[in-house]
Amino acid sequence: MSEPPLTFSGSPAILIERLIAVVGEDHCLSRPEELFTYGCDGLTLDAHRPSVVVLPKSSQEVAAAVAICRELGCPFVPRGAGTGLSGGATPLFGAVVICCSRMGEILEIDAENRIAVVQPGVVNAHLSRAVADLGLFYAPDPSSQQACTIGGNVAENSGGPHTLKYGTTTNHVLAVEMVLPDASTVRLGSPTGFSPGYDLVGAVVGSEGTLGIVTEITVRLMAIPEAVETILAIFDDVPSACRLVGGIIRSGMVPAALEVVDQRTIRAVEASVYAAGLPTEAGAVLIIELDGAACEMEGQLARIRALAENEGVRDLRIAENAEERTLFWRARKGAFGAMGRLAPDLYVHDAVVPRASLPEVLEEICAIGDRYSLKLSNVFHAGDGNLHPNISFDRRDPDELARVLAAGREMLELCVRVGGVLTGEHGVGTEKRDYMGMLFSPDDLDAMRRLRDAFNPDGLCNPGKLIPTTRACMESNPKARGYDEVPLE
Amino acid sequence: MSEPPLTFSGSPAILIERLIAVVGEDHCLSRPEELFTYGCDGLTLDAHRPSVVVLPKSSQEVAAAVAICRELGCPFVPRGAGTGLSGGATPLFGAVVICCSRMGEILEIDAENRIAVVQPGVVNAHLSRAVADLGLFYAPDPSSQQACTIGGNVAENSGGPHTLKYGTTTNHVLAVEMVLPDASTVRLGSPTGFSPGYDLVGAVVGSEGTLGIVTEITVRLMAIPEAVETILAIFDDVPSACRLVGGIIRSGMVPAALEVVDQRTIRAVEASVYAAGLPTEAGAVLIIELDGAACEMEGQLARIRALAENEGVRDLRIAENAEERTLFWRARKGAFGAMGRLAPDLYVHDAVVPRASLPEVLEEICAIGDRYSLKLSNVFHAGDGNLHPNISFDRRDPDELARVLAAGREMLELCVRVGGVLTGEHGVGTEKRDYMGMLFSPDDLDAMRRLRDAFNPDGLCNPGKLIPTTRACMESNPKARGYDEVPLE
Numbered sequence: 001m002s003e004p005p006l007t008f009s010g011s012p013a014i015l016i017e018r019l020i021a022v023v024g025e026d027h028c029l030s031r032p033e034e035l036f037t038y039g040c041d042g043l044t045l046d047a048h049r050p051s052v053v054v055l056p057k058s059s060q061e062v063a064a065a066v067a068i069c070r071e072l073g074c075p076f077v078p079r080g081a082g083t084g085l086s087g088g089a090t091p092l093f094g095a096v097v098i099c100c101s102r103m104g105e106i107l108e109i110d111a112e113n114r115i116a117v118v119q120p121g122v123v124n125a126h127l128s129r130a131v132a133d134l135g136l137f138y139a140p141d142p143s144s145q146q147a148c149t150i151g152g153n154v155a156e157n158s159g160g161p162h163t164l165k166y167g168t169t170t171n172h173v174l175a176v177e178m179v180l181p182d183a184s185t186v187r188l189g190s191p192t193g194f195s196p197g198y199d200l201v202g203a204v205v206g207s208e209g210t211l212g213i214v215t216e217i218t219v220r221l222m223a224i225p226e227a228v229e230t231i232l233a234i235f236d237d238v239p240s241a242c243r244l245v246g247g248i249i250r251s252g253m254v255p256a257a258l259e260v261v262d263q264r265t266i267r268a269v270e271a272s273v274y275a276a277g278l279p280t281e282a283g284a285v286l287i288i289e290l291d292g293a294a295c296e297m298e299g300q301l302a303r304i305r306a307l308a309e310n311e312g313v314r315d316l317r318i319a320e321n322a323e324e325r326t327l328f329w330r331a332r333k334g335a336f337g338a339m340g341r342l343a344p345d346l347y348v349h350d351a352v353v354p355r356a357s358l359p360e361v362l363e364e365i366c367a368i369g370d371r372y373s374l375k376l377s378n379v380f381h382a383g384d385g386n387l388h389p390n391i392s393f394d395r396r397d398p399d400e401l402a403r404v405l406a407a408g409r410e411m412l413e414l415c416v417r418v419g420g421v422l423t424g425e426h427g428v429g430t431e432k433r434d435y436m437g438m439l440f441s442p443d444d445l446d447a448m449r450r451l452r453d454a455f456n457p458d459g460l461c462n463p464g465k466l467i468p469t470t471r472a473c474m475e476s477n478p479k480a481r482g483y484d485e486v487p488l489e
Numbered sequence: 490m491s492e493p494p495l496t497f498s499g500s501p502a503i504l505i506e507r508l509i510a511v512v513g514e515d516h517c518l519s520r521p522e523e524l525f526t527y528g529c530d531g532l533t534l535d536a537h538r539p540s541v542v543v544l545p546k547s548s549q550e551v552a553a554a555v556a557i558c559r560e561l562g563c564p565f566v567p568r569g570a571g572t573g574l575s576g577g578a579t580p581l582f583g584a585v586v587i588c589c590s591r592m593g594e595i596l597e598i599d600a601e602n603r604i605a606v607v608q609p610g611v612v613n614a615h616l617s618r619a620v621a622d623l624g625l626f627y628a629p630d631p632s633s634q635q636a637c638t639i640g641g642n643v644a645e646n647s648g649g650p651h652t653l654k655y656g657t658t659t660n661h662v663l664a665v666e667m668v669l670p671d672a673s674t675v676r677l678g679s680p681t682g683f684s685p686g687y688d689l690v691g692a693v694v695g696s697e698g699t700l701g702i703v704t705e706i707t708v709r710l711m712a713i714p715e716a717v718e719t720i721l722a723i724f725d726d727v728p729s730a731c732r733l734v735g736g737i738i739r740s741g742m743v744p745a746a747l748e749v750v751d752q753r754t755i756r757a758v759e760a761s762v763y764a765a766g767l768p769t770e771a772g773a774v775l776i777i778e779l780d781g782a783a784c785e786m787e788g789q790l791a792r793i794r795a796l797a798e799n800e801g802v803r804d805l806r807i808a809e810n811a812e813e814r815t816l817f818w819r820a821r822k823g824a825f826g827a828m829g830r831l832a833p834d835l836y837v838h839d840a841v842v843p844r845a846s847l848p849e850v851l852e853e854i855c856a857i858g859d860r861y862s863l864k865l866s867n868v869f870h871a872g873d874g875n876l877h878p879n880i881s882f883d884r885r886d887p888d889e890l891a892r893v894l895a896a897g898r899e900m901l902e903l904c905v906r907v908g909g910v911l912t913g914e915h916g917v918g919t920e921k922r923d924y925m926g927m928l929f930s931p932d933d934l935d936a937m938r939r940l941r942d943a944f945n946p947d948g949l950c951n952p953g954k955l956i957p958t959t960r961a962c963m964e965s966n967p968k969a970r971g972y973d974e975v976p977l978e
Contacts, residue, residue: 112739112845135741157688170688171660184932192874194841194913196921196928197937197955199646199659202691223741250601252624252712295784352683356601385681424683432685439685443673447944448686454943455936466686 008051008074008094015072015096019054022064027102029053038097041084042144045347045395046430050077050091055102059177059185059215062098066213066461067183069096075460078209080120080152083144085348086429088156088208092464098213100151106130107216114221115174115191120151120214127219136221139166142425143333154214157206159425161257161332164383165291166222168425170205177216178204181461191218203451208427209462211455225291228256229301230319230328233308237283238262238366238378239359240311244286245382246356247307253300257289258383265335265377265390268342274334276327282314286382287332335379336390342375343392347404351412353420355385361418365389365411372407374400386424387415413438428466436468497540497563497583504561504585508543511553516591518542527586530573531633533834534884535919539566539580544591548666548674548704551587555702555950556672558585564949567698569609569641572633574837575918577644577697581953587702589640595619596705603710604663604680609640609703613647616708625710628655631914632822643703646695648914650746650821653872654780655711657914659694666705667693670950680707692940697916698951700944714780717745718790719808719817722797726772727751727855727867728848729800733775734871735845736796742789746778747872754824754866754879757831763823765816771803775871776821824868825879831864832881836893840901842909844874850907854878854900861896863889875913876904902927917955925957 008015012030020028029035030052039047051074056062069076075095082089091097103119106127110116111134116127124145127138141160142148148158154176159168166172175189189201204211235241241260248255261269266278266285278285290300301318308316319325339346353361362378365387369376375392389411393404412422416438423432436445448467455461497504501519509517518524519541528536540563545551558565564584571578580586592608595616599605600623605616613634616627630649631637637647643665648657655661664678678690693700724730730749737744750758755767755774767774779789790807797805808814828835842850851867854876858865864881878900882889901911905927912921925934937956944950 112735113843114738170691180932180936184935186930186933186936188933188936190841190910191908192841192843192910194873194875194910196911196917197925198940199691199695200936200940202659202688202694203940205691206688223743246601249603254712293782293785293788295788296782299782299784352679352681354602354681384683386683419680421679421681421683422685424681428685436686441675443669444675444677446673447669447675447677447689450943451687451689451692451940454939 010072010074012051015068015074016052018068018072019052019065019096022061022068023054023056027055027057038079038082038091038099041082041087041089043085043087043090043429043431046087046090048091049094050097051094053097053099055099057102059179062100062213062215063179063183063185065096065098066179066181070181070183070460073460075463077462078151078155078213080149080155081123081147083148084152084156084427084429085350086423086427086431088427088429088465090430092430095463100213101149103215109134111136113191115218116221117216117218118150119216120149120154122150124148124150124153131221132224135224137224138219139172139222140169143336150217150219151214154205154217155207155209156425156427159381159386161259161381163381163386163425164258165254165256170202172220173201173205173217174220175218176201176204176214178212178214180212181456185215189218193220206427208429208466210452210465212461227292227294227297228325229290229297230325231288231301231304232278232317232328233286233288233313234279234282234315234317235284235286235311235313238362241284241286242358242362242382244308244311244313245358247311248288248304249355249383251303251307253303255288255383256291257287258381259287259332260378260380260382261285261287261331261335262378264375265338265379266331268338268377269331269334271341272334272338274330274338276331278331285331287328332379339377339390339392343394345393345395347391347393347408348426349387349389349391349408349411350423350426351387351415351420352424353385353387353415353418355383357418358382358385361387361414364414368407368410368414372403374403374407381424384424385420409435430465433466434468499561499563501540504557504563505541507557507561508541508554508585511550511557512543512545516544516546527568527571527580527588530571530576530578532574532576532579532918532920535576535579537580538583539586540583542586542588544588546591548668551589551702551704552668552672552674554585554587555668555670559670559672559949562949564952566951567640567644567702569638569644570612570636572637573641573645573916573918574839575912575916575920577916577918577954579919581919584952589702590638592704598623600625602680604707605710606705606707607639608705609638609643611639613637613639613642620710621713624713626713627708628661628711629658632825639706639708640703643694643706644696644698645914645916648870648873648875650748650870652870652875652914653747654743654745659691661709662690662694662706663709664707665690665693665703667701667703669701670945674704678707682709695916697918697955699941699954701950716781716783716786717814718779718786719814720777720790720793721767721806721817722775722777722802723768723771723804724773724775724800724802727851730773730775731847731851731871733797733800733802734847736800737777737793738844738872740792740796742792744777744872745780746776747870748776748821749867749869749871750774750776750820750824751867753864754827754868755820757827757866758820758823760830761823761827763819763827765820767820774820776817821868828866828879828881832883834882834884836880836882836897837915838876838878838880838897838900839912839915840876840904840909841913842874842876842904842907844872846907847871847874850876850903853903857896857899857903861892863892863896870913873913874909898924919954922955923957
């Protein structure tokens with residue numbers, strides 16, 4: 001089994017000169033102030049300086065850049081928009097960042113077969129906008145969809161509020177073109193949705209940039225549903241909202257989304273530019289979105305009203321038009337931005353528990369936050385059991401930072417204990433790499449390592465991510481989590 | 490890259506003695522008449538005698554059997570019900586067959602979280618029957634569902650008529666327990682449907698038993714739809730039926746199934762015990778199944794009637810009740826059985842083409858059948874573009890057999906030429922192994938080989954399947970296809 005390589009120790013001057021020959025001087029960044037931006041993704045706690053950043057324009061340029069990195073023995077890391085939350089795009093070991101943001105073209109839209117072919121740098125929300133006139137949309141909708149790229153979504157297998165009905169990115173990717181760590185280019189999958197042989201597209205989606213760099217993606221498009229209803233159910237507390245989620249799913253309905261927003265989040269949102277008119281004294285709001293045939297809506301709304309009344313709902317508001325629907329969603333999609341009001345730093349956790357255990361788990365998570373005296377808020381994909389406990393803090397206070405990390409670990413242990421998993425949609429990256437032993441046996445981790453080594457045998461492609469590097473790391477020693485390797489400044 | 494091992498040359502007596510110690514004498518078969526049944530799956534053209542057949546009862550027994558095979562250097566092959574059509578369960582190189590049919594328990598049904606945990610030997614149709622009272626069903630429904638096992642479905646990523654709306658097996662498997670070729674046992678995926686790290690469940694589903702032996706499967710259950718409508722649209726010819734398929738999909742509807750049955754199939758069915766009252770002078774029948782909310786049905790039926798009239802439909806029959814629905818489906822599900830009336834042997838082909846090209850491709854496929862003077866019939870998943878050209882023949886006529894193989898190859902070349910793929914749901918196995926070069930580049934095949942070698946480095950687990958063994962095989966020399974290795978008498 002390969003261990004990650006040592007930090008790049010070759011000549012940066014030669015590396016830069018060779019890469020400039022491929023992408024041109026304007027698209028090869030090496031000044032410290034340019035490199036700063038690329039030192040981390042949304043997991044800003046963990047930043048490292050890259051050797052160089054290149055911005056290729058084509059698959060051929062990506063392959064040429066990878067070939068140079070291999071030849072000179074320098075690690076490399078693919079990057080999209082850098083909105084990831086688990087450190088997937090963070091350049092460890094002095095890696096070269098290969099940033100695909102200039103590869104932003106929609107190459108083909110085929111309405112009859114309901115597919116689109118895109119470059120990895122296409123922004124998620126732009127694709128749905130481009131196909132809206134055809135009555136189609138691209139279903140995965142991460143909260144960062146106005147900024148994040150489809151290439152990054154493929155790396156992280158991103159989900160979003162509508163995962164409940166529509167699944168995550170892996171359910172929507174039919175084929176990819178990919179530059180492997182040996183600089184060869186392969187095409188995996190098929191636009192027909194059927195592909196003989198191993199499901200390598202399945203293995204690549206969610207591999208967090210450790211198996212190669214995806215340079216073209218064929219995605220499935222969906223028909224825009226005939227009708228959409230968006231409902232706010234306002235509750236006195238989070239467990240009641242969670243119980244309604246269980247009741248709706250048990251009833252057989254599959255809403256497009258079931259999202260819980262707790263009181264602290266409501267208050268932050270209402271004090272911010274995202275204000276949506278939510279009652280700031282409410283304990284929790286459940287956003288319910290239904291979509292489907294227009295004739296189904298009335299009956300489903302009536303069933304939801306009855307179920308909500310059973311759980312003691314305080315108020316039920318139904319969006320009357322598209323503007324009001326957008327307003328309801330602002331409370332959810334603007335939540336992370338609004339939390340900037342609570343403290344300078346935000347740690348967005350991500351874990352999944354069996355849906356039935358949500359009420360107890362949420363109470364326990366709040367108790368952990370209180371025990372560590374932390375500012376905890378919860379906004380989450382309740383229909384999937386996908387939690388996002390968010391901790392607002394100030395990293396300049398070392399004691400608070402230590403409490404943030406310790407509480408996060410306890411929350412993950414709790415989720416795993418009730419039969420859940422470490423991450424739903426943010427990935428493992430550096431953030432949870434050394435927690436993988438909580439969930440997986442050494443044999444399970446060896447199976448992952450074998451898959452990685454099959455594609456990335458010398459470990460140059462996005463090293464230090466996803467899999468603990470040694471058994472010792474599995475003890476989850478925080479010092480081994482990469483925070484103090486090659487620090488930025 | 491590993492090449493498959495040589496034929497097992499150790500002592501069968503020691504192998505048998507060791508395996509009996511694990512599974513008991515009653516569950517270890519070694520007499521020639523016992524072995525005969527296990528010489529092939531549904532691809533009966535290609536049969537080979539196994540060294541031994543073991544029928545373990547538990548995951549521990551599977552692991553112990555694998556450990557013995559490794560120790561003695563004997564290849565091994567997992568098997569379910571043996572209904573596969575591409576040779577996936579065929580024991581090449583004197584392999585031990587590890588048949589999971591005794592591992593047939595449904596271990597858990599969790600209605601709240603909508604999952605079931607099953608052993609691999611559970612028969613596909615039995616699971617839906619077991620959860621029907623809870624208002625749930627298991628969606629993948631291969632034509633062989635009364636016999637085939639869920640373990641076999643996982644190996645082949647089986648589809649079925651309802652793939653159009655519900656996807657194939659890979660869309661319904663959340664987690665597996667698996668004995669790897671090194672005899673270790675791993676658990677992949679999570680019942681929550683989210684799993685950190687590589688999507689190894691995705692890589693395992695459809696790997697045709699070459700990555701290990703799945704010993705427990707957690708599947709997703711679906712809510713039985715409120716309403717179902719089944720319609721027979723009767724046409725003068727196959728291309729008109731295919732054009733209606735295109736029209737329905739373009740209209741934005743996603744029916745549960747869209748299945749075409751051609752005239753030769755109709756006549757065989759009507760002459761058989763599966764007779765369903767279809768008009769034997771019709772050129773083609775399209776079975777359309779709609780499911781969803783009861784209130785949607787009337788509007789969708791009206792739209793389908795209008796679209797069908799546009800394509801010159803001769804008659805449209807709507808099933809009035811569950812009995813009539815079953816009768817309509819008998820024509821489809823009994824088709825392969827009924828073809829026993831046409832000739833002693835049947836070659837069921839399987840390929841996928843872009844839906845829009847169906848009318849032209851079908852005409853060309855019929856022309857190929859005529860050119861080779863073959864009895865060709867077509868019954869297929871038109872909504873998916875998944876063709877099943879069926880050739881009825883007599884293997885005792887060597888000239889006819891040669892024409893069957895040559896015509897099949899031409900049909901596959903045609904499908905690949907129009908942007909299709911080699912197989913939709915039957916797998917590659919031995920059948921299409923040496924055709925993989927038609928679709929994939931040497932680099933693409935190397936990527937698959939690397940994945941296989943990561944799990945199965947010495948090639949003992951189901952050798953000789955899925956990937957061409959040498960570049961020479963990619964020339965698709967029929968002599969290299971395994972038909973004449975270790976022949977069964």
